[in-house]
Amino acid sequence: MKLADLTVREFADLVASDAPAPGGGSVAAYYGGVGAALTAMVACLTQGRKKYAEFAGHAAEVEAKAKALQAKLLDVMDRDTDAFNVVSDAFGMPKETVEQKAARSAAIQEGLKGCTRTPMEMMELCDETVTLAASLIGRFNETSASDLGVAVLSLKAGIQGAWLNVLINIGSLKDREFAEEYRKRGEALLAHALPLADECYAEILTLIEG
Amino acid sequence: MKLADLTVREFADLVASDAPAPGGGSVAAYYGGVGAALTAMVACLTQGRKKYAEFAGHAAEVEAKAKALQAKLLDVMDRDTDAFNVVSDAFGMPKETVEQKAARSAAIQEGLKGCTRTPMEMMELCDETVTLAASLIGRFNETSASDLGVAVLSLKAGIQGAWLNVLINIGSLKDREFAEEYRKRGEALLAHALPLADECYAEILTLIEG
Numbered sequence: 001m002k003l004a005d006l007t008v009r010e011f012a013d014l015v016a017s018d019a020p021a022p023g024g025g026s027v028a029a030y031y032g033g034v035g036a037a038l039t040a041m042v043a044c045l046t047q048g049r050k051k052y053a054e055f056a057g058h059a060a061e062v063e064a065k066a067k068a069l070q071a072k073l074l075d076v077m078d079r080d081t082d083a084f085n086v087v088s089d090a091f092g093m094p095k096e097t098v099e100q101k102a103a104r105s106a107a108i109q110e111g112l113k114g115c116t117r118t119p120m121e122m123m124e125l126c127d128e129t130v131t132l133a134a135s136l137i138g139r140f141n142e143t144s145a146s147d148l149g150v151a152v153l154s155l156k157a158g159i160q161g162a163w164l165n166v167l168i169n170i171g172s173l174k175d176r177e178f179a180e181e182y183r184k185r186g187e188a189l190l191a192h193a194l195p196l197a198d199e200c201y202a203e204i205l206t207l208i209e210g
Numbered sequence: 211m212k213l214a215d216l217t218v219r220e221f222a223d224l225v226a227s228d229a230p231a232p233g234g235g236s237v238a239a240y241y242g243g244v245g246a247a248l249t250a251m252v253a254c255l256t257q258g259r260k261k262y263a264e265f266a267g268h269a270a271e272v273e274a275k276a277k278a279l280q281a282k283l284l285d286v287m288d289r290d291t292d293a294f295n296v297v298s299d300a301f302g303m304p305k306e307t308v309e310q311k312a313a314r315s316a317a318i319q320e321g322l323k324g325c326t327r328t329p330m331e332m333m334e335l336c337d338e339t340v341t342l343a344a345s346l347i348g349r350f351n352e353t354s355a356s357d358l359g360v361a362v363l364s365l366k367a368g369i370q371g372a373w374l375n376v377l378i379n380i381g382s383l384k385d386r387e388f389a390e391e392y393r394k395r396g397e398a399l400l401a402h403a404l405p406l407a408d409e410c411y412a413e414i415l416t417l418i419e420g
Contacts, residue, residue: 006218012244023248024248066226074222157360168418204374
């Protein structure tokens with residue numbers, strides 16, 4: 001059963017339940033995906049309008065790229081829950097003998113690396129999508145300003161949410177080199193995406209408030 | 211067709227399409243709803259654990275309240291798109307005669323008030339849910355710290371997204387008294403919820419980073 005095939009209500013209900021997955025990781029990916037969808041929508045509504053004719057070419061490009069990012073983010077949403085389940089299964093492995101303990105611990109560590117890779121992918125995809133959404137500022141159909149604003153808010157929540165998931169997993173990793181590499185990659189993505197998202201939000205607020 | 215009955219993938223696809231609704235308004239409500247769901251999940255995972263026994267009573271209360279808020283936010287998600295469609299229909303009314311023009315304008319203005327009321331409801335519900343999520347800080351199952359963090363990020367995106375929708379609608383309202391009342395209500399809610407969400411996020415980050 002793929003999360004993307006649940007209804008919107010079922011997804012929320014499953015999150016609310018005591019099932020540990022899907023949790024914040026898959027939710028963060030979904031926010032990224034919906035942020036990409038809103039970016040595509042705004043780009044779409046900018047095309048075919050006389051007033052915005054000069055921006056139509058750029059908007060068409062943004063629309064296509066945003067839709068591709070949306071598909072990737074929805075895909076990683078499911079893979080994040082799969083990665084989580086690998087760790088859960090590893091915790092359930094037998095731990096009677098020394099060999100079993102070692103095998104279990106190795107499986108947990110490998111699983112945690114998987115749970116670090118998926119939110120890092122989300123961070124990369126959200127960063128790419130924020131950059132795309134930001135490229136619409138000054139050249140989009142302004143009747144959709146609030147939609148572009150919500151796109152940016154979505155992508156910010158997505159990247160920050162994914163970051164929490166990177167952090168919580170690298171905290172339990174014994175491979176400190178891997179952990180440090182992922183921490184640095186995440187910090188670099190945040191340093192780019194968060195100020196960009198905040199600038200866009202501020203621009204949109206000014207636009208709406210007139 | 212209710213938005214809550216679409217699949218997660220269909221919802222994103224419909225957002226991405228050139229259909230002007232659902233847009234940022236309904237998305238903001240959904241983020242609020244999922245934020246409430248994550249709050250309920252964390253509260254649920256805090257119960258039945260020996261280590262967190264002293265917090266179980268509070269967690270049970272939070273879980274019940276969060277689930278009720280989740281249901282309300284999913285309901286307002288659909289009502290926001292309905293409210294938007296009322297305005298769209300009003301724009302389609304005939305405008306040949308003076309009477310027709312007046313009737314059309316009055317219908318648009320009434321519709322815009324509806325489109326202001328629904329995001330204000332979202333703001334109120336998100337504010338209530340942030341307060342609930344914040345009440346778990348210091349007394350929850352910390353293995354779910356990233357989930358509580360994503361809850362808070364969701365609620366922040368939800369309230370800010372709803373605010374953009376309040377603003378864009380009151381900008382077109384002729385009833386300035388109504389517009390000012392809603393602006394003040396919104397500003398008061400933001401002044402409470404945003405610093406609270408930021409504090410929670412910072413606390414969770416500290417908790418995860420150790």
